[in-house]
Amino acid sequence: MPARTDLVQDTDVIRDLANARLGTSMFRRALNQLSDDDLDAASLLLGWTRRHVVAHVGYNARAIARLVEWAATGEPNPMYSSPGARAEEIDYGSTLNPEALRNLVEHSAIDLDVRWRDLPADRWSFRVVTAQGRDVPVSETVWMRTREVWLHAVDLAGGAQVGDIPTDVLTRLLDDIHRTWRTRDEQGLPSLRATDGSVPKHWTGGESGVVVEGPVAALAAWATGRMAPQRRAVDLAWPGGSPIEAPRWI
Structure with missing residues (x-):
């Protein structure tokens, strides 16, 4: 069976998808270099342990996936159900056992990537609303995710540096x-x-x-x-x- 490929045709989006996927790999490598006990240590973000960073990256993929689903179906599907839902998710996620945290990151990233891959070319300009209330084309979700994975790989404080970012x-x-x-x-x-x-x-x-x-x-x-x-x-x-x-x- 031939491999399934991205349906998007816009060259800018194709470039952005490559950077998002590369950043996801970078975050995955940074996370895999940490032991389970390492996750309890502080991250580079004030008040957050590495657990909080990992939970945030996992739940962020799910939130962005909801916007992609919105574009695919035309049915409104906001990133979060309420203004406080994001913080609640992160706090909860930080209490998960290490295996569950790692699975959250892996499975949510794969799900988001599949949704991007299968989004028809004519749906990438569909407008969605971010958690900050910005009205943007769904193509903007790729850049939103790119920033998250690259910067938070650094925030894990396990060796990744800002200089590693393209x-x-x-x-x-x-x-x-x-x-x-x-x-x-x-x-x-x-x-x-x-x-x-x-x-x-x-x-x-x-x-x-x-x-x-x-x-x-x-x-x-x-x-x-x-x-x-x-x-x-x-x-x-x-x-x-x-x-x-x-x-x-x-």
Whole structure:
């Protein structure tokens, strides 16, 4: 029997699916490197153990799968049943035994990938509503998942680094972050300047905002709050200013 392939034809979505699947593999490897006892240790996210991160990634796949089902059937199927449902799921998931946690991540990722694979080409522009109330085409769910798996692989604190994330994913992530900052504080908006020779890009901020220069990976680590304070002056340059903590992103 021939292998089943993605039905989507949009080249941008096909590229995004490749990054999401690569990130899923990265998260899976990071998780597999941890023993069951390791899951009880703290993650890089304040107040969350590794168990919380694993539970979140598993339940996130299920939530996104509901949006894909919405697009496939046309019947509204929100990510969560209530504003507090996401936090409740994560808290509950963090209490599961290690085998159940690992199965949650594996099975939910496979289910989501199958739903993406089988979604007809003409349904990828169908509009759905995210948990934040954004009205987006269902194709946006691929990027939503891509951010989750790559960043949370790092948050497991088992060896994965922001520098392991593909440059195109990091660049798009910085686009998202800077856009979010822009909606909150125009005057104090930081300016980011990538120094990678292959990524001649900058993000212009407000006149009173700090200027930060460095490789895209370092900029993303700082902007997402995943850079240790002592590394700010080492991995980044601060023309005309001193190292600071990045503004809140999410």
